[in-house]
Amino acid sequence: MSTLQLEKVNASPWGTPLLSGISVAVTAGSALGIVGPNGAGKTSLLRLIAGDFTADSGSMRITNQELADLPPRLRARQLAYLPQFSLLNFPYTVEEVVILGRTPHDTGHTEDQRILDAVLASVDISALRDRLYTQLSGGEKQRVQLARVLAQIWDDDSMENKILLLDEPTTALDLAHQQQLLDIVRDLKQRLCTVLVVIHDFNLLASIADQVLVLDHGMQVTHGTPHEVYQPSLFADLFDTRVLINTHPTRGYPFVIPQ
Amino acid sequence: MITNRLPGSRANNTRLLILSLAAALPLAIVIGLISGAAQLTATESLQALWHLAGGHNTGQAETIVGRIRLPRVLLAAVMGANLAMCGAAMQGLFRNPLADPSLIGVTAGASLGGALVIVTGGRLLEGYMGLTLISAGAFLGGVLAVLFVYRLATSANGTSVATMLLAGIAITALAGALGSMLEFFVDNEMLRRISLWKMGGLDGASYPRLWLGGSVSIALLLALPRYAAALNALLLGESEARHLGIDIPRTKLALVVWVAIGVGTSVALVGTIAFVGLVVPHLIRLLIGPNHRYLLPASALAGALLLVIADTLARVALSPTELPVGIITAIVGVPFFISLLRQRHHYGMQS
Numbered sequence: 001m002s003t004l005q006l007e008k009v010n011a012s013p014w015g016t017p018l019l020s021g022i023s024v025a026v027t028a029g030s031a032l033g034i035v036g037p038n039g040a041g042k043t044s045l046l047r048l049i050a051g052d053f054t055a056d057s058g059s060m061r062i063t064n065q066e067l068a069d070l071p072p073r074l075r076a077r078q079l080a081y082l083p084q085f086s087l088l089n090f091p092y093t094v095e096e097v098v099i100l101g102r103t104p105h106d107t108g109h110t111e112d113q114r115i116l117d118a119v120l121a122s123v124d125i126s127a128l129r130d131r132l133y134t135q136l137s138g139g140e141k142q143r144v145q146l147a148r149v150l151a152q153i154w155d156d157d158s159m160e161n162k163i164l165l166l167d168e169p170t171t172a173l174d175l176a177h178q179q180q181l182l183d184i185v186r187d188l189k190q191r192l193c194t195v196l197v198v199i200h201d202f203n204l205l206a207s208i209a210d211q212v213l214v215l216d217h218g219m220q221v222t223h224g225t226p227h228e229v230y231q232p233s234l235f236a237d238l239f240d241t242r243v244l245i246n247t248h249p250t251r252g253y254p255f256v257i258p259q
Numbered sequence: 260m261i262t263n264r265l266p267g268s269r270a271n272n273t274r275l276l277i278l279s280l281a282a283a284l285p286l287a288i289v290i291g292l293i294s295g296a297a298q299l300t301a302t303e304s305l306q307a308l309w310h311l312a313g314g315h316n317t318g319q320a321e322t323i324v325g326r327i328r329l330p331r332v333l334l335a336a337v338m339g340a341n342l343a344m345c346g347a348a349m350q351g352l353f354r355n356p357l358a359d360p361s362l363i364g365v366t367a368g369a370s371l372g373g374a375l376v377i378v379t380g381g382r383l384l385e386g387y388m389g390l391t392l393i394s395a396g397a398f399l400g401g402v403l404a405v406l407f408v409y410r411l412a413t414s415a416n417g418t419s420v421a422t423m424l425l426a427g428i429a430i431t432a433l434a435g436a437l438g439s440m441l442e443f444f445v446d447n448e449m450l451r452r453i454s455l456w457k458m459g460g461l462d463g464a465s466y467p468r469l470w471l472g473g474s475v476s477i478a479l480l481l482a483l484p485r486y487a488a489a490l491n492a493l494l495l496g497e498s499e500a501r502h503l504g505i506d507i508p509r510t511k512l513a514l515v516v517w518v519a520i521g522v523g524t525s526v527a528l529v530g531t532i533a534f535v536g537l538v539v540p541h542l543i544r545l546l547i548g549p550n551h552r553y554l555l556p557a558s559a560l561a562g563a564l565l566l567v568i569a570d571t572l573a574r575v576a577l578s579p580t581e582l583p584v585g586i587i588t589a590i591v592g593v594p595f596f597i598s599l600l601r602q603r604h605h606y607g608m609q610s
Binding site for chain 2: 013047050051052072073074075076077079080081083086087088089090091092093096097100101103104130148152
C-alpha cells in the first residue's frame, strides 16, 4: 500500500503555475529522491505536501486519506518537514528545540522526555542538549533540526504511517555527518517510515533512494529507480553536463562521474 | 559563562526567578503604600494598613493609604503586568526580541482617540463609575487602529507579520500626524491637558479603574498562556509552526486582539508608559530563555514589580511634586535597554 500518493497534482499558489501534472506513489519503508535543476520545483513539491499552500487540482493522499481533509494537528503527527535552513534566532537550548517537535502530540511529559533522549541519541547530539541553539555551528543546527522533526514523528513500534520530508539535509554537514544522516534514513526506512528527500548529490541520493523523481520547470520529466533514471542523456539535457555512469563496486547502485 | 550550561540550570533559574519575583512584588507594594507626599511615617502607614486589613477605617491615615495609595499601587501592578505580557506576546509573534506592543499601532491609535475626546469636550461628561469618556475614546482608538493594521496585512495568502509591522508604523505615523494637527488647532489650556494625559500617570487611580484594569490583567493571564505552545513553535518560523499543527491565522488574530485589549486598556487608564512592554520580556528571556510557558507569567510579575517601583519613585523623587511615571520608566528603561543591546552577543542572540 502506498503511504503517499499524488495524482495529476497542479499548483499555482501565486498565480503562475509552480507544479503541474505531478503523479507519484511512495510505499511505506521506501525513499523517493527528488532532483532537478535549480528552480525546478523540488522544494515547492515538498512544501505543497507539507501544506504550505494548496493544490489547484489533482489528489494528494496519505494512507488513503485526502491530505487537504486532514486536521492540521493530525497531519503534523504523521508528516514532518526538515527545511533547508532555519531562521530560529531565539536562545533556546538544544533540548528545548527538539522537544518542540512534540507540539502536536498529547503524549505527556514522561513519554516526551523518553522520545527526546531517543532522538538525541540517534542523531548523536546528546552532548549538545544543554547548549544554546544560537551558539551552534551551521551543521550542528541542522542536526538539531533533524532531531526535532524526528521527535515529531517518532514511534518505537512501527513508523508505517509516517512521512518525513527532507530538503537538502546534507548541505551543511561534513562527510561523517552526511554518512550518519544516510544511516538514519536507512534506519527509518527499515522501520517503514516513508522518506522524500531533495539532494543535489546524485551519488548520495542513489545510496538511499528507491525511486527518483526528476523535475524541470515544475513538470515531471521522468520517474523510476536510480538505475532507470540515471542516463547520460538526462544529464546532458537537464544540466548540460557530460557524465559517465558507473556502478558502485560494493553496493551496486549507480555512480555518476562528470567527464 | 552561559555557553556550557549545567544540565537543568535553566529550569532552576526559572524556578528561582519566579519565586524571587513573587516575593519581591508584595514587598514593593508595601513600600509603595508607605511612601508618598503626605506627612505619614512608615509606622503610621503600616498601622493604617493593619487597621484597614482589620476593617477599621477610622482616621486620616487610613483614608490616605486606603483610598489614595492602595488603588494606585495596585493599578500600577496590574498595568505593569498587562504591558509586559503584551510585550512578550508581540515579541513572540513578530519573532523579534526587540518588538514593542506599540508596534501594531495600538498606542498611537489610543493616544489619538483620547486626544479627540479631550478636544471634543469629553471632560464635560464625567463617565460611568469614574471612568471618563477619555478612557473609552482611547480604548476604542487603540483597538480600531490595531484592527485596521491587521486588515491591511491580511490577504488571501494569510496575514503577513512583516506587512503588519510596516502597516503598524504607517498607522502610528498617521495617528501621530492627526494628533499633532489636533494639537495645532486647540488653545493652550487644551494643549496642556492633552500632553499631560499623554505623558501618562497613575494619579487618576481609583477603585473602578483598578477593577477594570485588574479584570483585563486576569483575562490576559488566563488567555495568553493558552498560546504559549503556539508562540514557542512560532519562534522556529511560521512554516515550521504550521508543520507542527499550529493554527497560524487563529493564533495571530487572537494574539493581536488580546494585545489591543491589554495595551488599549492601559493607555486608556494610565496613558502611554514607555519601555515596560519592551524591556521586561527581553530581560526575562535573557534570564530564563524564550519558553513562553514561563516567559509570560514571569514577565507579568516583573512588569508589575517594575511599574510599582517606578511609580513609587515618581511620587517621592521630587515630592511633593509628582513626575509622570512614563518619564521614570523611560529614563530608567533607556540606559538599561542600551546596555542590554550591547551585551546581546554574550547570550548568542543574532540580529
